[in-house]
Amino acid sequence: MSTPKPANESLRLETLRGYEILDSAPEAAFDDLTLLASYVCQTPIALISLIDADRQWFKSKIGVSVSETSRDIAFCASAILQPDIFIVPDATQDQRFAHNPLVITDPKIRFYAGSTLTANGHALGRLCVLDQIPRELNAEQQEALRALSRQVLAQLELRRNLKRLEQALAARSRAEAERQRTLDELKAALANIHTLELSTTSEHIQKRKSCIRFVPIVRRRSRLEKPALIGSEPRIKCKATHEE
Numbered sequence: 088m089s090t091p092k093p094a095n096e097s098l099r100l101e102t103l104r105g106y107e108i109l110d111s112a113p114e115a116a117f118d119d120l121t122l123l124a125s126y127v128c129q130t131p132i133a134l135i136s137l138i139d140a141d142r143q144w145f146k147s148k149i150g151v152s153v154s155e156t157s158r159d160i161a162f163c164a165s166a167i168l169q170p171d172i173f174i175v176p177d178a179t180q181d182q183r184f185a186h187n188p189l190v191i192t193d194p195k196i197r198f199y200a201g202s203t204l205t206a207n208g209h210a211l212g213r214l215c216v217l218d219q220i221p222r223e224l225n226a227e228q229q230e231a232l233r234a235l236s237r238q239v240l241a242q243l244e245l246r247r248n249l250k251r252l253e254q255a256l257a258a259r260s261r262a263e264a265e266r267q268r269t270l271d272e273l274k275a276a277l278a279n280i281h282t283l284e285l286s287t288t289s290e291h292i293q294k295r296k297s298c299i300r301f302v303p304i305v306r307r308r309s310r311l312e313k314p315a316l317i318g319s320e321p322r323i324k325c326k327a328t329h330e331e
């Protein structure tokens with residue numbers, strides 16, 4: 088039988104996926120909290136279960152080997168409909184779970200207790216503890232489970248904020264690299280322009296020097312060959328200097 092879904096299911100899923108945590112690798116910060124939950128509640132199984140569209144996925148797990156199950160058979164899928172700790176003392180005596188595959192076959196769950204992971208009013212999943220024998224949690228254990236679930240949520244927030252910071256720093260680094268590349272291109276372009284100006288100026292100076300050197304030569308030749316030039320006046324022209 089399909090488990091009812093929250094009225095705000097689409098927004099809930101959007102919030103969950105905003106944490107970018109589904110299918111991520113194990114992380115010690117979460118595993119430590121799961122281990123503490125197992126110790127405090129004295130259960131062989133503890134999970135951080137996040138409820139996706141069609142599955143429950145375990146961010147952290149103690150006492151089980153699977154990483155996810157179908158949402159239809161997940162205790163936590165029913166638990167997220169409850170605002171506080173959800174406790175099933177003996178699943179075999181609860182009509183909602185008596186025929187659940189997780190109850191009648193391995194791991195043969197009998198006891199379940201979970202505290203909601205709520206973000207922006209949306210239940211993302213549960214920090215839960217399970218056992219293969221019927222049992223209860225005392226008031227202190229229940230309060231400890233609530234406190235640990237708040238720490239799980241704090242870790243989710245911290246992880247997301249760090250990820251956003253890393254993305255912002257990476258974007259800044261890319262922008263800085265692009266800015267430096269643009270500056271280098273501008274410097275190279277300016278250097279080429281300067282080189283061209285120097286080349287043009289040098290060429291112009293060389294032409295002027297050539298012309299200046301040519302004038303005295305003509306003068307000397309004019310003095311040496313003066314008889315041949317009687318009756319006429321030499322006129323020397325060049326672009327840079329005009330001598331008569």
